[in-house]
Amino acid sequence: MSGKQPIPPKVGTIWSIGDGRVHFLEKGVRDKEPVILLHGCGSIAEELLLPFEDSEFRVIAPDRPGYGLSTPIPASECGPIGQSFWLERFLDCAGFTGLTIVAHSIGSAPALHLAARRPDLISKLFLISPCCSPVPPKAMLILRAASAPLVGGLVRQHVISRWATFFVGQGLRASSFPNTVPSRLDGLPASHLVNPLAVQTMADELRAFNRDMQLLPSLPPHLIIHVLFGLSDAIIHPALHIDWLRRKHPAAFIKVLEGVGHLPHHVAPDEARNMLANLICPQMPQGTDQLPLDHVA
Known part of the structure:
Protein backbone atom coordinates (compact mmCIF):
# COMPACT_ATOMS: atom_id res chain seq x y z
CA MET A 1 0.00 0.00 0.00
CA SER A 2 1.32 3.48 -0.80
CA GLY A 3 1.27 6.29 1.71
CA LYS A 4 -0.28 8.74 -0.74
CA GLN A 5 -3.32 10.63 0.43
CA PRO A 6 -6.45 10.28 -1.75
CA ILE A 7 -6.90 13.13 -4.23
CA PRO A 8 -10.04 15.09 -3.28
CA PRO A 9 -12.64 15.86 -5.94
CA LYS A 10 -13.28 19.37 -7.14
CA VAL A 11 -16.51 20.69 -5.67
CA GLY A 12 -18.58 23.23 -7.57
CA THR A 13 -22.28 24.01 -7.28
CA ILE A 14 -24.99 21.67 -6.04
CA TRP A 15 -28.64 22.18 -6.97
CA SER A 16 -31.58 20.38 -5.44
CA ILE A 17 -33.84 19.29 -8.29
CA GLY A 18 -36.87 17.21 -7.41
CA ASP A 19 -35.84 14.54 -4.94
CA GLY A 20 -32.14 14.65 -5.78
CA ARG A 21 -29.14 16.86 -6.19
CA VAL A 22 -27.07 17.75 -9.24
CA HIS A 23 -23.45 18.74 -8.85
CA PHE A 24 -21.75 20.73 -11.59
CA LEU A 25 -18.53 22.61 -12.28
CA GLU A 26 -18.51 25.85 -14.24
CA LYS A 27 -15.79 27.82 -16.01
CA GLY A 28 -15.73 30.84 -18.28
CA VAL A 29 -17.53 34.16 -18.47
CA ARG A 30 -21.12 33.99 -17.26
CA ASP A 31 -22.50 36.28 -19.97
CA LYS A 32 -21.08 34.05 -22.72
CA GLU A 33 -23.08 31.34 -24.47
CA PRO A 34 -23.44 28.31 -22.15
CA VAL A 35 -22.10 24.94 -23.27
CA ILE A 36 -23.05 21.78 -21.35
CA LEU A 37 -20.45 19.01 -21.01
CA LEU A 38 -21.60 15.40 -20.45
CA HIS A 39 -18.97 12.87 -19.36
CA GLY A 40 -18.89 9.21 -20.27
CA CYS A 41 -19.38 5.96 -18.38
CA GLU A 56 -13.87 31.24 -24.55
CA PHE A 57 -17.38 30.02 -23.75
CA ARG A 58 -19.20 29.44 -20.48
CA VAL A 59 -18.81 25.70 -19.91
CA ILE A 60 -20.98 23.84 -17.40
CA ALA A 61 -20.10 20.25 -16.57
CA PRO A 62 -22.54 18.26 -14.41
CA ASP A 63 -21.81 14.93 -12.80
CA ARG A 64 -24.33 12.63 -14.47
CA PRO A 65 -26.70 10.88 -12.02
CA GLY A 66 -24.98 8.34 -9.78
CA TYR A 67 -21.51 9.69 -10.56
CA GLY A 68 -19.45 12.17 -8.60
CA LEU A 69 -21.63 14.17 -6.24
CA SER A 70 -24.90 13.84 -8.14
CA PHE A 85 -35.34 13.30 -18.71
CA TRP A 86 -32.82 13.95 -15.91
CA LEU A 87 -30.91 16.25 -18.27
CA GLU A 88 -34.12 17.96 -19.32
CA ARG A 89 -34.96 18.76 -15.68
CA PHE A 90 -31.48 20.20 -15.15
CA LEU A 91 -31.62 22.39 -18.26
CA ASP A 92 -35.16 23.58 -17.52
CA CYS A 93 -34.10 24.46 -13.98
CA ALA A 94 -31.21 26.52 -15.40
CA GLY A 95 -33.54 28.23 -17.87
CA PHE A 96 -31.47 27.27 -20.92
CA THR A 97 -32.79 26.86 -24.47
CA GLY A 98 -31.11 26.42 -27.86
CA LEU A 99 -28.05 24.93 -26.19
CA THR A 100 -24.80 23.45 -27.39
CA ILE A 101 -23.94 20.15 -25.71
CA VAL A 102 -20.54 18.46 -25.74
CA ALA A 103 -20.78 14.76 -24.89
CA HIS A 104 -18.17 12.03 -24.62
CA SER A 105 -18.73 8.33 -25.28
CA ILE A 106 -21.95 7.01 -23.70
CA GLY A 107 -22.78 10.52 -22.47
CA SER A 108 -23.79 11.17 -26.10
CA LYS A 124 -25.98 21.87 -31.55
CA LEU A 125 -24.15 18.72 -30.48
CA PHE A 126 -20.42 18.07 -30.37
CA LEU A 127 -20.00 14.34 -29.86
CA ILE A 128 -16.56 12.98 -28.90
CA SER A 129 -16.03 9.26 -29.50
CA PRO A 130 -19.80 8.81 -29.23
CA CYS A 131 -21.15 5.44 -28.17
CA CYS A 132 -24.62 5.68 -29.65
CA SER A 133 -25.38 2.62 -31.78
CA PRO A 134 -26.56 -0.56 -30.06
CA VAL A 135 -23.45 -2.65 -29.48
CA PRO A 136 -22.59 -6.36 -29.18
CA PRO A 137 -22.35 -7.42 -25.51
CA LYS A 138 -18.92 -7.53 -23.86
CA ALA A 139 -17.76 -9.86 -21.11
CA MET A 140 -16.82 -7.14 -18.54
CA LEU A 141 -16.39 -9.83 -15.88
CA ILE A 142 -15.43 -7.47 -13.05
CA LEU A 143 -18.42 -5.20 -13.68
CA ARG A 144 -20.76 -8.18 -13.93
CA ALA A 145 -19.46 -9.54 -10.64
CA ALA A 146 -19.85 -6.11 -9.05
CA SER A 147 -23.53 -5.94 -10.01
CA ALA A 148 -24.39 -9.58 -9.33
CA PRO A 149 -26.99 -10.46 -6.68
CA LEU A 150 -25.65 -11.34 -3.24
CA VAL A 151 -21.92 -10.95 -4.00
CA GLY A 152 -22.07 -7.66 -5.94
CA GLY A 153 -22.01 -5.44 -2.87
CA LEU A 154 -18.95 -7.21 -1.50
CA VAL A 155 -17.10 -6.86 -4.81
CA ARG A 156 -17.93 -3.15 -5.06
CA GLN A 157 -16.98 -2.39 -1.48
CA HIS A 158 -13.99 -4.65 -0.84
CA VAL A 159 -12.41 -5.16 -4.25
CA ILE A 160 -13.11 -2.29 -6.64
CA SER A 161 -13.28 0.52 -4.08
CA ARG A 162 -10.22 -0.72 -2.18
CA TRP A 163 -8.17 -0.84 -5.37
CA ALA A 164 -9.67 2.27 -6.96
CA THR A 165 -6.32 3.68 -8.13
CA PHE A 166 -5.50 0.40 -9.91
CA PHE A 167 -8.86 0.17 -11.67
CA VAL A 168 -8.85 3.85 -12.70
CA GLY A 169 -5.31 3.44 -14.07
CA GLN A 170 -6.34 0.36 -16.04
CA GLY A 171 -9.36 2.17 -17.45
CA LEU A 172 -7.36 5.22 -18.48
CA ARG A 173 -4.70 3.13 -20.20
CA ALA A 174 -7.34 1.18 -22.11
CA SER A 175 -9.20 4.35 -23.12
CA SER A 176 -6.00 6.18 -24.15
CA PHE A 177 -4.55 3.29 -26.18
CA SER A 183 -0.39 13.67 -17.61
CA ARG A 184 -3.32 15.97 -16.85
CA LEU A 185 -5.40 12.88 -15.98
CA ASP A 186 -3.01 11.89 -13.17
CA GLY A 187 -4.79 14.36 -10.91
CA LEU A 188 -8.22 12.74 -11.13
CA PRO A 189 -9.62 11.56 -7.78
CA ALA A 190 -9.56 7.77 -8.18
CA SER A 191 -11.51 6.92 -5.04
CA HIS A 192 -14.19 9.42 -6.09
CA LEU A 193 -14.35 8.03 -9.62
CA VAL A 194 -14.59 4.40 -8.54
CA ASN A 195 -16.88 3.92 -5.57
CA PRO A 196 -19.70 1.42 -4.93
CA LEU A 197 -22.43 3.77 -6.13
CA ALA A 198 -20.61 4.72 -9.35
CA VAL A 199 -19.89 1.07 -10.14
CA GLN A 200 -23.56 0.14 -9.74
CA THR A 201 -24.52 3.12 -11.92
CA MET A 202 -22.15 1.93 -14.64
CA ALA A 203 -23.75 -1.49 -14.64
CA ASP A 204 -27.28 -0.10 -14.67
CA GLU A 205 -26.72 2.30 -17.57
CA LEU A 206 -24.87 -0.26 -19.68
CA ARG A 207 -27.62 -2.81 -19.09
CA ALA A 208 -30.26 -0.43 -20.50
CA PHE A 209 -28.16 1.05 -23.30
CA ASN A 210 -29.04 -1.16 -26.28
CA ARG A 211 -32.75 -1.21 -25.49
CA ASP A 212 -32.97 2.59 -25.32
CA MET A 213 -30.82 3.34 -28.36
CA GLN A 214 -32.93 1.04 -30.52
CA LEU A 215 -35.81 3.44 -29.80
CA LEU A 216 -34.05 6.64 -30.93
CA PRO A 217 -35.93 8.22 -33.88
CA SER A 218 -34.32 10.18 -36.69
CA LEU A 219 -32.86 13.43 -35.45
CA PRO A 220 -34.34 16.87 -36.27
CA PRO A 221 -32.93 18.19 -39.57
CA HIS A 222 -32.13 21.61 -38.06
CA LEU A 223 -29.87 20.00 -35.42
CA ILE A 224 -26.17 20.64 -36.10
CA ILE A 225 -23.89 17.77 -35.14
CA HIS A 226 -20.09 17.69 -35.16
CA VAL A 227 -18.35 14.43 -34.30
CA LEU A 228 -14.73 13.72 -33.38
CA PRO A 238 -15.85 3.95 -34.88
CA ALA A 239 -17.30 2.47 -38.09
CA LEU A 240 -20.34 1.09 -36.28
CA HIS A 241 -21.24 4.40 -34.66
CA ILE A 242 -20.38 6.56 -37.67
CA ASP A 243 -22.63 4.49 -39.91
CA TRP A 244 -25.44 4.64 -37.33
CA LEU A 245 -25.11 8.44 -36.96
CA ARG A 246 -25.22 8.88 -40.73
CA ARG A 247 -28.53 7.03 -40.83
CA LYS A 248 -29.99 9.15 -38.02
CA HIS A 249 -28.59 12.47 -39.28
CA PRO A 250 -27.00 12.43 -42.76
CA ALA A 251 -25.67 15.99 -42.42
CA ALA A 252 -23.44 15.32 -39.41
CA PHE A 253 -19.89 16.67 -39.76
CA ILE A 254 -17.58 13.79 -38.83
CA LYS A 255 -13.83 14.06 -38.34
CA VAL A 256 -11.50 11.17 -37.53
CA LEU A 257 -7.94 11.40 -36.22
CA GLU A 258 -5.34 8.80 -37.23
CA GLY A 259 -3.51 7.07 -34.40
CA ARG A 273 -11.50 23.11 -28.77
CA ASN A 274 -11.29 24.24 -32.39
CA MET A 275 -14.17 21.98 -33.39
CA LEU A 276 -16.29 23.35 -30.54
CA ALA A 277 -15.50 26.94 -31.51
CA ASN A 278 -16.30 26.23 -35.15
CA LEU A 279 -19.57 24.56 -34.19
CA ILE A 280 -20.69 27.61 -32.24
CA CYS A 281 -19.22 30.22 -34.59
CA PRO A 282 -18.96 28.52 -38.01
CA GLN A 283 -15.97 29.46 -40.14
CA MET A 284 -16.24 26.70 -42.75
CA PRO A 285 -19.10 25.22 -44.78
CA GLN A 286 -21.00 22.35 -43.21
CA GLY A 287 -20.14 18.97 -44.67
CA THR A 288 -17.75 16.14 -43.95
CA ASP A 289 -14.04 16.02 -43.25
CA GLN A 290 -13.40 12.34 -42.83
CA LEU A 291 -11.99 9.17 -44.26
CA PRO A 292 -14.36 7.05 -46.35
CA LEU A 293 -16.30 4.64 -44.16
CA ASP A 294 -14.56 1.59 -45.56
CA HIS A 295 -11.30 2.99 -44.15
CA VAL A 296 -12.87 3.50 -40.72
CA ALA A 297 -12.86 -0.15 -39.72
Missing part, protein backbone atom coordinates in the same frame (compact mmCIF):
# COMPACT_ATOMS: atom_id res chain seq x y z
CA GLY A 42 -17.40 5.68 -15.14
CA SER A 43 -16.21 9.28 -15.31
CA ILE A 44 -17.05 12.61 -13.67
CA ALA A 45 -17.53 16.24 -14.69
CA GLU A 46 -13.97 17.11 -13.72
CA GLU A 47 -12.51 14.82 -16.40
CA LEU A 48 -14.43 16.23 -19.37
CA LEU A 49 -13.98 19.80 -18.18
CA LEU A 50 -10.15 19.61 -18.29
CA PRO A 51 -9.65 20.25 -22.05
CA PHE A 52 -12.33 22.97 -22.11
CA GLU A 53 -11.79 24.86 -18.84
CA ASP A 54 -9.95 27.68 -20.67
CA SER A 55 -12.63 27.88 -23.34
CA THR A 71 -27.69 11.74 -6.66
CA PRO A 72 -28.44 8.51 -8.54
CA ILE A 73 -31.76 7.93 -10.23
CA PRO A 74 -33.66 4.62 -10.05
CA ALA A 75 -32.03 1.73 -11.91
CA SER A 76 -35.03 1.57 -14.25
CA GLU A 77 -34.27 5.15 -15.37
CA CYS A 78 -30.50 4.81 -15.77
CA GLY A 79 -30.61 4.19 -19.51
CA PRO A 80 -30.23 6.94 -22.11
CA ILE A 81 -33.96 7.70 -22.18
CA GLY A 82 -34.26 8.06 -18.42
CA GLN A 83 -31.11 10.15 -18.29
CA SER A 84 -32.45 12.40 -21.04
CA ALA A 109 -26.76 8.81 -25.79
CA PRO A 110 -28.99 10.89 -23.45
CA ALA A 111 -28.01 14.04 -25.36
CA LEU A 112 -29.24 12.48 -28.62
CA HIS A 113 -32.51 11.35 -27.05
CA LEU A 114 -33.15 14.81 -25.60
CA ALA A 115 -32.28 16.50 -28.90
CA ALA A 116 -34.82 14.27 -30.66
CA ARG A 117 -37.52 14.89 -28.05
CA ARG A 118 -36.91 18.56 -27.21
CA PRO A 119 -35.43 20.32 -30.26
CA ASP A 120 -36.12 23.66 -28.57
CA LEU A 121 -33.59 22.81 -25.85
CA ILE A 122 -30.68 21.60 -27.99
CA SER A 123 -29.59 23.14 -31.27
CA PRO A 178 -2.61 3.52 -28.48
CA ASN A 179 -1.67 6.86 -26.91
CA THR A 180 -0.04 7.25 -23.51
CA VAL A 181 -2.26 8.52 -20.71
CA PRO A 182 -2.09 12.35 -20.76
CA PHE A 229 -13.43 10.15 -33.44
CA GLY A 230 -10.04 8.56 -32.87
CA LEU A 231 -9.52 6.05 -35.65
CA SER A 232 -7.63 3.70 -33.30
CA ASP A 233 -10.36 3.65 -30.66
CA ALA A 234 -10.14 0.28 -28.88
CA ILE A 235 -13.14 0.87 -26.60
CA ILE A 236 -15.79 1.20 -29.29
CA HIS A 237 -15.70 0.59 -33.04
CA VAL A 260 -5.83 8.34 -31.67
CA GLY A 261 -7.87 6.27 -29.23
CA HIS A 262 -11.02 6.86 -27.18
CA LEU A 263 -9.83 10.14 -25.59
CA PRO A 264 -9.24 12.54 -28.50
CA HIS A 265 -10.26 15.50 -26.30
CA HIS A 266 -7.23 14.79 -24.11
CA VAL A 267 -4.81 13.54 -26.75
CA ALA A 268 -5.65 16.33 -29.23
CA PRO A 269 -7.25 19.04 -27.04
CA ASP A 270 -6.57 21.85 -29.52
CA GLU A 271 -8.52 19.94 -32.18
CA ALA A 272 -11.43 19.44 -29.78
Whole structure:
Protein backbone atom coordinates (compact mmCIF):
# COMPACT_ATOMS: atom_id res chain seq x y z
CA MET A 1 0.00 0.00 0.00
CA SER A 2 1.32 3.48 -0.80
CA GLY A 3 1.27 6.29 1.71
CA LYS A 4 -0.28 8.74 -0.74
CA GLN A 5 -3.32 10.63 0.43
CA PRO A 6 -6.45 10.28 -1.75
CA ILE A 7 -6.90 13.13 -4.23
CA PRO A 8 -10.04 15.09 -3.28
CA PRO A 9 -12.64 15.86 -5.94
CA LYS A 10 -13.28 19.37 -7.14
CA VAL A 11 -16.51 20.69 -5.67
CA GLY A 12 -18.58 23.23 -7.57
CA THR A 13 -22.28 24.01 -7.28
CA ILE A 14 -24.99 21.67 -6.04
CA TRP A 15 -28.64 22.18 -6.97
CA SER A 16 -31.58 20.38 -5.44
CA ILE A 17 -33.84 19.29 -8.29
CA GLY A 18 -36.87 17.21 -7.41
CA ASP A 19 -35.84 14.54 -4.94
CA GLY A 20 -32.14 14.65 -5.78
CA ARG A 21 -29.14 16.86 -6.19
CA VAL A 22 -27.07 17.75 -9.24
CA HIS A 23 -23.45 18.74 -8.85
CA PHE A 24 -21.75 20.73 -11.59
CA LEU A 25 -18.53 22.61 -12.28
CA GLU A 26 -18.51 25.85 -14.24
CA LYS A 27 -15.79 27.82 -16.01
CA GLY A 28 -15.73 30.84 -18.28
CA VAL A 29 -17.53 34.16 -18.47
CA ARG A 30 -21.12 33.99 -17.26
CA ASP A 31 -22.50 36.28 -19.97
CA LYS A 32 -21.08 34.05 -22.72
CA GLU A 33 -23.08 31.34 -24.47
CA PRO A 34 -23.44 28.31 -22.15
CA VAL A 35 -22.10 24.94 -23.27
CA ILE A 36 -23.05 21.78 -21.35
CA LEU A 37 -20.45 19.01 -21.01
CA LEU A 38 -21.60 15.40 -20.45
CA HIS A 39 -18.97 12.87 -19.36
CA GLY A 40 -18.89 9.21 -20.27
CA CYS A 41 -19.38 5.96 -18.38
CA GLY A 42 -17.40 5.68 -15.14
CA SER A 43 -16.21 9.28 -15.31
CA ILE A 44 -17.05 12.61 -13.67
CA ALA A 45 -17.53 16.24 -14.69
CA GLU A 46 -13.97 17.11 -13.72
CA GLU A 47 -12.51 14.82 -16.40
CA LEU A 48 -14.43 16.23 -19.37
CA LEU A 49 -13.98 19.80 -18.18
CA LEU A 50 -10.15 19.61 -18.29
CA PRO A 51 -9.65 20.25 -22.05
CA PHE A 52 -12.33 22.97 -22.11
CA GLU A 53 -11.79 24.86 -18.84
CA ASP A 54 -9.95 27.68 -20.67
CA SER A 55 -12.63 27.88 -23.34
CA GLU A 56 -13.87 31.24 -24.55
CA PHE A 57 -17.38 30.02 -23.75
CA ARG A 58 -19.20 29.44 -20.48
CA VAL A 59 -18.81 25.70 -19.91
CA ILE A 60 -20.98 23.84 -17.40
CA ALA A 61 -20.10 20.25 -16.57
CA PRO A 62 -22.54 18.26 -14.41
CA ASP A 63 -21.81 14.93 -12.80
CA ARG A 64 -24.33 12.63 -14.47
CA PRO A 65 -26.70 10.88 -12.02
CA GLY A 66 -24.98 8.34 -9.78
CA TYR A 67 -21.51 9.69 -10.56
CA GLY A 68 -19.45 12.17 -8.60
CA LEU A 69 -21.63 14.17 -6.24
CA SER A 70 -24.90 13.84 -8.14
CA THR A 71 -27.69 11.74 -6.66
CA PRO A 72 -28.44 8.51 -8.54
CA ILE A 73 -31.76 7.93 -10.23
CA PRO A 74 -33.66 4.62 -10.05
CA ALA A 75 -32.03 1.73 -11.91
CA SER A 76 -35.03 1.57 -14.25
CA GLU A 77 -34.27 5.15 -15.37
CA CYS A 78 -30.50 4.81 -15.77
CA GLY A 79 -30.61 4.19 -19.51
CA PRO A 80 -30.23 6.94 -22.11
CA ILE A 81 -33.96 7.70 -22.18
CA GLY A 82 -34.26 8.06 -18.42
CA GLN A 83 -31.11 10.15 -18.29
CA SER A 84 -32.45 12.40 -21.04
CA PHE A 85 -35.34 13.30 -18.71
CA TRP A 86 -32.82 13.95 -15.91
CA LEU A 87 -30.91 16.25 -18.27
CA GLU A 88 -34.12 17.96 -19.32
CA ARG A 89 -34.96 18.76 -15.68
CA PHE A 90 -31.48 20.20 -15.15
CA LEU A 91 -31.62 22.39 -18.26
CA ASP A 92 -35.16 23.58 -17.52
CA CYS A 93 -34.10 24.46 -13.98
CA ALA A 94 -31.21 26.52 -15.40
CA GLY A 95 -33.54 28.23 -17.87
CA PHE A 96 -31.47 27.27 -20.92
CA THR A 97 -32.79 26.86 -24.47
CA GLY A 98 -31.11 26.42 -27.86
CA LEU A 99 -28.05 24.93 -26.19
CA THR A 100 -24.80 23.45 -27.39
CA ILE A 101 -23.94 20.15 -25.71
CA VAL A 102 -20.54 18.46 -25.74
CA ALA A 103 -20.78 14.76 -24.89
CA HIS A 104 -18.17 12.03 -24.62
CA SER A 105 -18.73 8.33 -25.28
CA ILE A 106 -21.95 7.01 -23.70
CA GLY A 107 -22.78 10.52 -22.47
CA SER A 108 -23.79 11.17 -26.10
CA ALA A 109 -26.76 8.81 -25.79
CA PRO A 110 -28.99 10.89 -23.45
CA ALA A 111 -28.01 14.04 -25.36
CA LEU A 112 -29.24 12.48 -28.62
CA HIS A 113 -32.51 11.35 -27.05
CA LEU A 114 -33.15 14.81 -25.60
CA ALA A 115 -32.28 16.50 -28.90
CA ALA A 116 -34.82 14.27 -30.66
CA ARG A 117 -37.52 14.89 -28.05
CA ARG A 118 -36.91 18.56 -27.21
CA PRO A 119 -35.43 20.32 -30.26
CA ASP A 120 -36.12 23.66 -28.57
CA LEU A 121 -33.59 22.81 -25.85
CA ILE A 122 -30.68 21.60 -27.99
CA SER A 123 -29.59 23.14 -31.27
CA LYS A 124 -25.98 21.87 -31.55
CA LEU A 125 -24.15 18.72 -30.48
CA PHE A 126 -20.42 18.07 -30.37
CA LEU A 127 -20.00 14.34 -29.86
CA ILE A 128 -16.56 12.98 -28.90
CA SER A 129 -16.03 9.26 -29.50
CA PRO A 130 -19.80 8.81 -29.23
CA CYS A 131 -21.15 5.44 -28.17
CA CYS A 132 -24.62 5.68 -29.65
CA SER A 133 -25.38 2.62 -31.78
CA PRO A 134 -26.56 -0.56 -30.06
CA VAL A 135 -23.45 -2.65 -29.48
CA PRO A 136 -22.59 -6.36 -29.18
CA PRO A 137 -22.35 -7.42 -25.51
CA LYS A 138 -18.92 -7.53 -23.86
CA ALA A 139 -17.76 -9.86 -21.11
CA MET A 140 -16.82 -7.14 -18.54
CA LEU A 141 -16.39 -9.83 -15.88
CA ILE A 142 -15.43 -7.47 -13.05
CA LEU A 143 -18.42 -5.20 -13.68
CA ARG A 144 -20.76 -8.18 -13.93
CA ALA A 145 -19.46 -9.54 -10.64
CA ALA A 146 -19.85 -6.11 -9.05
CA SER A 147 -23.53 -5.94 -10.01
CA ALA A 148 -24.39 -9.58 -9.33
CA PRO A 149 -26.99 -10.46 -6.68
CA LEU A 150 -25.65 -11.34 -3.24
CA VAL A 151 -21.92 -10.95 -4.00
CA GLY A 152 -22.07 -7.66 -5.94
CA GLY A 153 -22.01 -5.44 -2.87
CA LEU A 154 -18.95 -7.21 -1.50
CA VAL A 155 -17.10 -6.86 -4.81
CA ARG A 156 -17.93 -3.15 -5.06
CA GLN A 157 -16.98 -2.39 -1.48
CA HIS A 158 -13.99 -4.65 -0.84
CA VAL A 159 -12.41 -5.16 -4.25
CA ILE A 160 -13.11 -2.29 -6.64
CA SER A 161 -13.28 0.52 -4.08
CA ARG A 162 -10.22 -0.72 -2.18
CA TRP A 163 -8.17 -0.84 -5.37
CA ALA A 164 -9.67 2.27 -6.96
CA THR A 165 -6.32 3.68 -8.13
CA PHE A 166 -5.50 0.40 -9.91
CA PHE A 167 -8.86 0.17 -11.67
CA VAL A 168 -8.85 3.85 -12.70
CA GLY A 169 -5.31 3.44 -14.07
CA GLN A 170 -6.34 0.36 -16.04
CA GLY A 171 -9.36 2.17 -17.45
CA LEU A 172 -7.36 5.22 -18.48
CA ARG A 173 -4.70 3.13 -20.20
CA ALA A 174 -7.34 1.18 -22.11
CA SER A 175 -9.20 4.35 -23.12
CA SER A 176 -6.00 6.18 -24.15
CA PHE A 177 -4.55 3.29 -26.18
CA PRO A 178 -2.61 3.52 -28.48
CA ASN A 179 -1.67 6.86 -26.91
CA THR A 180 -0.04 7.25 -23.51
CA VAL A 181 -2.26 8.52 -20.71
CA PRO A 182 -2.09 12.35 -20.76
CA SER A 183 -0.39 13.67 -17.61
CA ARG A 184 -3.32 15.97 -16.85
CA LEU A 185 -5.40 12.88 -15.98
CA ASP A 186 -3.01 11.89 -13.17
CA GLY A 187 -4.79 14.36 -10.91
CA LEU A 188 -8.22 12.74 -11.13
CA PRO A 189 -9.62 11.56 -7.78
CA ALA A 190 -9.56 7.77 -8.18
CA SER A 191 -11.51 6.92 -5.04
CA HIS A 192 -14.19 9.42 -6.09
CA LEU A 193 -14.35 8.03 -9.62
CA VAL A 194 -14.59 4.40 -8.54
CA ASN A 195 -16.88 3.92 -5.57
CA PRO A 196 -19.70 1.42 -4.93
CA LEU A 197 -22.43 3.77 -6.13
CA ALA A 198 -20.61 4.72 -9.35
CA VAL A 199 -19.89 1.07 -10.14
CA GLN A 200 -23.56 0.14 -9.74
CA THR A 201 -24.52 3.12 -11.92
CA MET A 202 -22.15 1.93 -14.64
CA ALA A 203 -23.75 -1.49 -14.64
CA ASP A 204 -27.28 -0.10 -14.67
CA GLU A 205 -26.72 2.30 -17.57
CA LEU A 206 -24.87 -0.26 -19.68
CA ARG A 207 -27.62 -2.81 -19.09
CA ALA A 208 -30.26 -0.43 -20.50
CA PHE A 209 -28.16 1.05 -23.30
CA ASN A 210 -29.04 -1.16 -26.28
CA ARG A 211 -32.75 -1.21 -25.49
CA ASP A 212 -32.97 2.59 -25.32
CA MET A 213 -30.82 3.34 -28.36
CA GLN A 214 -32.93 1.04 -30.52
CA LEU A 215 -35.81 3.44 -29.80
CA LEU A 216 -34.05 6.64 -30.93
CA PRO A 217 -35.93 8.22 -33.88
CA SER A 218 -34.32 10.18 -36.69
CA LEU A 219 -32.86 13.43 -35.45
CA PRO A 220 -34.34 16.87 -36.27
CA PRO A 221 -32.93 18.19 -39.57
CA HIS A 222 -32.13 21.61 -38.06
CA LEU A 223 -29.87 20.00 -35.42
CA ILE A 224 -26.17 20.64 -36.10
CA ILE A 225 -23.89 17.77 -35.14
CA HIS A 226 -20.09 17.69 -35.16
CA VAL A 227 -18.35 14.43 -34.30
CA LEU A 228 -14.73 13.72 -33.38
CA PHE A 229 -13.43 10.15 -33.44
CA GLY A 230 -10.04 8.56 -32.87
CA LEU A 231 -9.52 6.05 -35.65
CA SER A 232 -7.63 3.70 -33.30
CA ASP A 233 -10.36 3.65 -30.66
CA ALA A 234 -10.14 0.28 -28.88
CA ILE A 235 -13.14 0.87 -26.60
CA ILE A 236 -15.79 1.20 -29.29
CA HIS A 237 -15.70 0.59 -33.04
CA PRO A 238 -15.85 3.95 -34.88
CA ALA A 239 -17.30 2.47 -38.09
CA LEU A 240 -20.34 1.09 -36.28
CA HIS A 241 -21.24 4.40 -34.66
CA ILE A 242 -20.38 6.56 -37.67
CA ASP A 243 -22.63 4.49 -39.91
CA TRP A 244 -25.44 4.64 -37.33
CA LEU A 245 -25.11 8.44 -36.96
CA ARG A 246 -25.22 8.88 -40.73
CA ARG A 247 -28.53 7.03 -40.83
CA LYS A 248 -29.99 9.15 -38.02
CA HIS A 249 -28.59 12.47 -39.28
CA PRO A 250 -27.00 12.43 -42.76
CA ALA A 251 -25.67 15.99 -42.42
CA ALA A 252 -23.44 15.32 -39.41
CA PHE A 253 -19.89 16.67 -39.76
CA ILE A 254 -17.58 13.79 -38.83
CA LYS A 255 -13.83 14.06 -38.34
CA VAL A 256 -11.50 11.17 -37.53
CA LEU A 257 -7.94 11.40 -36.22
CA GLU A 258 -5.34 8.80 -37.23
CA GLY A 259 -3.51 7.07 -34.40
CA VAL A 260 -5.83 8.34 -31.67
CA GLY A 261 -7.87 6.27 -29.23
CA HIS A 262 -11.02 6.86 -27.18
CA LEU A 263 -9.83 10.14 -25.59
CA PRO A 264 -9.24 12.54 -28.50
CA HIS A 265 -10.26 15.50 -26.30
CA HIS A 266 -7.23 14.79 -24.11
CA VAL A 267 -4.81 13.54 -26.75
CA ALA A 268 -5.65 16.33 -29.23
CA PRO A 269 -7.25 19.04 -27.04
CA ASP A 270 -6.57 21.85 -29.52
CA GLU A 271 -8.52 19.94 -32.18
CA ALA A 272 -11.43 19.44 -29.78
CA ARG A 273 -11.50 23.11 -28.77
CA ASN A 274 -11.29 24.24 -32.39
CA MET A 275 -14.17 21.98 -33.39
CA LEU A 276 -16.29 23.35 -30.54
CA ALA A 277 -15.50 26.94 -31.51
CA ASN A 278 -16.30 26.23 -35.15
CA LEU A 279 -19.57 24.56 -34.19
CA ILE A 280 -20.69 27.61 -32.24
CA CYS A 281 -19.22 30.22 -34.59
CA PRO A 282 -18.96 28.52 -38.01
CA GLN A 283 -15.97 29.46 -40.14
CA MET A 284 -16.24 26.70 -42.75
CA PRO A 285 -19.10 25.22 -44.78
CA GLN A 286 -21.00 22.35 -43.21
CA GLY A 287 -20.14 18.97 -44.67
CA THR A 288 -17.75 16.14 -43.95
CA ASP A 289 -14.04 16.02 -43.25
CA GLN A 290 -13.40 12.34 -42.83
CA LEU A 291 -11.99 9.17 -44.26
CA PRO A 292 -14.36 7.05 -46.35
CA LEU A 293 -16.30 4.64 -44.16
CA ASP A 294 -14.56 1.59 -45.56
CA HIS A 295 -11.30 2.99 -44.15
CA VAL A 296 -12.87 3.50 -40.72
CA ALA A 297 -12.86 -0.15 -39.72
